[in-house]
Amino acid sequence: MSTSTVQSDNVKIQVKDLHKSFGSNNVLKGIDMDVREGEVVCVIGPSGSGKSTLLRCLNKLEDITSGKVVVDGFDVTDPKVDINEVRRHVGMVFQHFNLFPHMSVEENIMLAPVELKKMGKAEARERALELLERVGLREKANARPASLSGGQKQRVAIARALAMAPGIMLFDEATSALDPEMVGEVLQVIKELADTGMTMVLVTHEMGFAREVADRVVFMADGVVCEQGEPEQLFGNPQQARTQDFLSKVL
Amino acid sequence: MALVVGAPSALAQGSESVEGQTYVIGTDTTFAPFEFRQNGELTGIDMDLLRAIAEDQGFEVEIRSLGFNAALAALSSNQVDGVIAGMSITDERKEIYDFSEPYFESGVQMAVAANNDEITSYEDLKGKTVVAKTGAEGETYAKSIAEEYGFQVKSLDQSATMYESVKAGSAVAVFDDYPVLAYGIAQGNGLKTVTDKVPGGSYGFAVNKGENTALLAAFNDGLAELKASGEYQQILDSYLADPTAAQPSNFFDLLVKSMPALMTGLWHTLLVTAISFAIAMALGLIFGFMKISGNIVLRGIATTFVNIFRGTPLLLWAFMFYFGLPQLTGWEISVWTAGVLTLSLNAGAYVAEIVRGGIQSVDPGQLEASRSLGLGYGKSMQKVVIPQAFKMMTPSLINQLIISLKDSSLLLAIGFTELLYQGQQIYAANFRVTETLLIVGIIYFIAIMALTKLANYADRRFNK
Ligand SMILES: Nc1ncnc2c1ncn2[C@@H]1O[C@H](COP(=O)(O)OP(=O)(O)OP(=O)(O)O)[C@@H](O)[C@H]1O
Ligand SMILES: [Mg+2]
Numbered sequence: 001m002s003t004s005t006v007q008s009d010n011v012k013i014q015v016k017d018l019h020k021s022f023g024s025n026n027v028l029k030g031i032d033m034d035v036r037e038g039e040v041v042c043v044i045g046p047s048g049s050g051k052s053t054l055l056r057c058l059n060k061l062e063d064i065t066s067g068k069v070v071v072d073g074f075d076v077t078d079p080k081v082d083i084n085e086v087r088r089h090v091g092m093v094f095q096h097f098n099l100f101p102h103m104s105v106e107e108n109i110m111l112a113p114v115e116l117k118k119m120g121k122a123e124a125r126e127r128a129l130e131l132l133e134r135v136g137l138r139e140k141a142n143a144r145p146a147s148l149s150g151g152q153k154q155r156v157a158i159a160r161a162l163a164m165a166p167g168i169m170l171f172d173e174a175t176s177a178l179d180p181e182m183v184g185e186v187l188q189v190i191k192e193l194a195d196t197g198m199t200m201v202l203v204t205h206e207m208g209f210a211r212e213v214a215d216r217v218v219f220m221a222d223g224v225v226c227e228q229g230e231p232e233q234l235f236g237n238p239q240q241a242r243t244q245d246f247l248s249k250v251l
Numbered sequence: 252m253a254l255v256v257g258a259p260s261a262l263a264q265g266s267e268s269v270e271g272q273t274y275v276i277g278t279d280t281t282f283a284p285f286e287f288r289q290n291g292e293l294t295g296i297d298m299d300l301l302r303a304i305a306e307d308q309g310f311e312v313e314i315r316s317l318g319f320n321a322a323l324a325a326l327s328s329n330q331v332d333g334v335i336a337g338m339s340i341t342d343e344r345k346e347i348y349d350f351s352e353p354y355f356e357s358g359v360q361m362a363v364a365a366n367n368d369e370i371t372s373y374e375d376l377k378g379k380t381v382v383a384k385t386g387a388e389g390e391t392y393a394k395s396i397a398e399e400y401g402f403q404v405k406s407l408d409q410s411a412t413m414y415e416s417v418k419a420g421s422a423v424a425v426f427d428d429y430p431v432l433a434y435g436i437a438q439g440n441g442l443k444t445v446t447d448k449v450p451g452g453s454y455g456f457a458v459n460k461g462e463n464t465a466l467l468a469a470f471n472d473g474l475a476e477l478k479a480s481g482e483y484q485q486i487l488d489s490y491l492a493d494p495t496a497a498q499p500s501n502f503f504d505l506l507v508k509s510m511p512a513l514m515t516g517l518w519h520t521l522l523v524t525a526i527s528f529a530i531a532m533a534l535g536l537i538f539g540f541m542k543i544s545g546n547i548v549l550r551g552i553a554t555t556f557v558n559i560f561r562g563t564p565l566l567l568w569a570f571m572f573y574f575g576l577p578q579l580t581g582w583e584i585s586v587w588t589a590g591v592l593t594l595s596l597n598a599g600a601y602v603a604e605i606v607r608g609g610i611q612s613v614d615p616g617q618l619e620a621s622r623s624l625g626l627g628y629g630k631s632m633q634k635v636v637i638p639q640a641f642k643m644m645t646p647s648l649i650n651q652l653i654i655s656l657k658d659s660s661l662l663l664a665i666g667f668t669e670l671l672y673q674g675q676q677i678y679a680a681n682f683r684v685t686e687t688l689l690i691v692g693i694i695y696f697i698a699i700m701a702l703t704k705l706a707n708y709a710d711r712r713f714n715k
Binding site for chain 1 (some may be wrong): 255614616617619620621623624625626627630634636638639642
C-alpha cells in the first residue's frame with residue numbers, strides 16, 4: 001500500500017533514452033523514467049543490472065553517454081549546466097555511508113551549508129542539530145563517525161544529505177551494509193522522510209520495505225527497465241517472466 | 252697599502268715599508284700541522300710563523316682559509332696578497348710566483364703502529380702492505396722502493412684514515428710527509444717512526460711574481476729573526492716534538508673542545524635540511540598532484556621528475572650542481588645553493604610519491620560524497636581528501652625528513668660545512684678518528700631522536 005500522500009503532477013526527474021557505457025560495456029541501454037514531485041520510487045533488480053549506475057547518472061557522479069536527464073528543472077546532460085548547483089538540490093545516501101572520518105558528526109552535516117555559504121556557522125550548527133534530532137542522534141553531535149554503529153552512521157549520512165534542504169533524495173542500498181538488527185532504525189528514518197512528501201528514488205534489496213513505502217516500483221534487468229508499476233501490482237501480479245523469476249528468488 | 256675585503260692590493264710594493272700595513276693572506280682549510288682549526292681558531296705552524304713574522308716586522312695579516320687551490324686562484328686574481336699553505340717550492344710554481352726563503356724542510360718518513368716491534372726497516376716489509384696518500388710525495392717514494400723491498404702500496408686520500416688503517420692492521424706501515432706524521436704522533440695517534448726522513452721538498456711563502464716585494468722581503472727578514480731568536484724552533488717543536496701539545500688529552504676534553512665546531516655543523520645540517528625539506532614539500536605537492544591528474548602531459552612531466560631523481564644518486568647531483576652547473580652556465584653557485592638544490596630535488600621526488608600514494612589511499616567514496624553535496628573538486632580536495640591523505644602521509648613524511656637529514660651528510664663531499672664535515676676537519680687535525688666519529692654519531696642520533704619525537708608530537712597534535 002502506498003503511504004506517500006503528498007504527490008503532484010510536477011515532474012521532478014525526467015530520464016529519456018539514457019545510455020551509459022563503461023568502455024565497451026553497455027550498462028544502461030535506454031532508460032525512460034519520470035518521477036513526479038513527492039513520489040517515492042523503488043528500483044529493484046538483479047546485481048549488475050545497472051541500478052546504481054542509473055542513480056549515479058541522476059546527479060552526474062557518472063558521465064552520461066547519451067540521452068537526456070532533467071532533474072529539478074536542470075538539464076544534467078547540458079555541458080553548460082552548473083553541476084554543483086544541481087547537486088545541491090539532490091541529496092544522496094550511499095551504501096557505505098561515506099561519512100568524513102576527520103570531522104565530528106555535526107561538522108559532517110555543516111560542511112556543505114558553511115562552505116557553500118548558504119548559512120553562517122551558528123545557523124548551520126543549529127540546523128545540523130535539528131537534523132540530528134530528526135534522525136534521533138542529537139546527543140552524538142560531537143562524536144566522531146568512527147565511534148558510531150552502522151545504523152547510526154547511516155542516519156547521520158541521511159542528515160548530512162538533507163543539510164542543503166534538497167528537493168530530491170537518492171538512496172543507493174542504504175541498508176545493505178548494515179547488520180540486520182540495525183536495518184529497522186534506518187528504514188524508519190527513510191519512511192518518515194517519505195511521509196514528509198520528499199521526492200525519492202531508492203535502490204533497495206528490501207522487498208518488504210519497497211512494498212510498504214514505494215508509490216511505484218521499477219524492476220531493472222540488463223540495463224533496461226523491464227517492468228514497473230504500483231507495488232501491489234508488481235509484487236502481486238508481475239507480468240514479465242524475468243520479474244517473476246527475480247521475485248521468486250528474493251521473496 | 253691597507254686592504255679592504257676583496258680589493259686588489261698589489262699596490263704594496265717597491266721600497267714602501269710594510270709597517271702598519273694590513274695584508275690579506277690565503278691559506279688551506281685543513282693541513283695539519285701547518286694550518287687547521289682548533290676550537291674554531293685557525294692555528295698551525297704556518298699560522299704561528301706568519302703571525303710571529305708579522306709582529307716582528309710590524310705589519311698586520313688578515314688570514315683567509317680558502318682551501319689550497321682556491322688560495323692560489325685568489326692570489327692569481329690579486330684577491331689576496333700572499334699564500335702560505337704548506338706549499339712546496341717547485342720549478343713550475345716559480346714561473347708564476349715569487350717564493351720566500353724555504354721556511355720548512357719536508358720529506359717522507361715511514362711509521363708503524365707503536366706496539367709493532369717487527370718492522371724496523373724497509374727490509375721487514377717483504378710481502379706486506381703499506382699505505383700512502385694518493386698523489387703525495389709519500390706515495391711516489393713508497394712506489395719507487397716497493398719492488399726493491401717486495402711490498403704492496405695501497406693509496407688512501409687522508410692522513411687520518413691512513414693512520415687508522417695501520418692501527419687496525421690492514422696495513423703494516425704508512426709513508427707520509429714527515430711533519431704531518433710527527434704531528435700525528437705528537438697528538439697520540441698510536442704510531443711511531445722507524446726510519447729516517449727522506450729529504451723532500453721545502454715549503455715557501457708565495458706572492459705574485461714581481462708584486463708585493465716589500466711583503467716578501469719582510470717575510471724573509473722576519474723568518475731570519477725568528478730563527479736567530481729560537482722562536483722558530485719553538486713553534487716547530489710545539490707541533491712536532493712536544494707530545495703534550497695543547498690538545499685534548501682525554502675523551503671529555505675532546506668533547507668540550509670539539510663542541511663549538513660540531514654545534515656549528517649541527518646547525519648547518521639542521522638548517523639545510525629544514526630549507527630543503529620545505530622546498531621538497533612544495534615540489535612534492537605539485538608533482539604529486541600532477542601524478543594523479545587526468546592530463547597525460549602533466550602526468551608525464553611528474554613521472555619523469557620522480558624517476559630522474561629517484562633513479563640517480565644524491566651525490567651525483569651534489570657534484571653536478573656544485574661543479575657542473577657553474578661550468579655549463581657561468582653562474583656562481585654557492586655550496587648552500589648546491590646543497591639545497593640537491594637535497595630538495597631528491598626529497599621532492601620521494602615526497603611526490605608519498606603525496607600521490609596518500610591521496611590515492613583515500614576512499615574514492617569520500618570525494619563522491621563531497622561532490623554529491625555540491626562542493627566543487629577543489630573544495631572537496633581541500634576539505635575532505637587532503638586532510639585525510641595528509642594524516643596517512645605523515646609517518647612517511649617524517650621518515651623522509653629523517654632520511655634527508657642523514658643524506659645531508661653527503662654534502663661534505665662538496666665542502667658543505669655540515670656536522671660530519673666538521674667531524675672530519677677535527678680528526679684531520681687531531682687524528683682521533685674513532686672518538687670524533689663517535690661524538691658525531693651521538694649528536695646525529697640525539698638530533699634525529701629529538702626530531703622524531705617532535706614530529707610525532709606534532710602529528711598527534713594536528714592529526715587527531
Ligand atoms: N566505474 C565503473 N567502471 C566500469 N564498470 C562499471 C563501473 N561501475 C559499474 N560498472 C559495471 O556496470 C555494471 C552495472 O553496475 P551497477 O553497479 O550499476 O549494478 P547494480 O545494479 O547496482 O548492482 P548491485 O546490485 O550489485 O549493486 C556492472 O557490470 C559493473 O561492473
Ligand atoms: Mg549497486
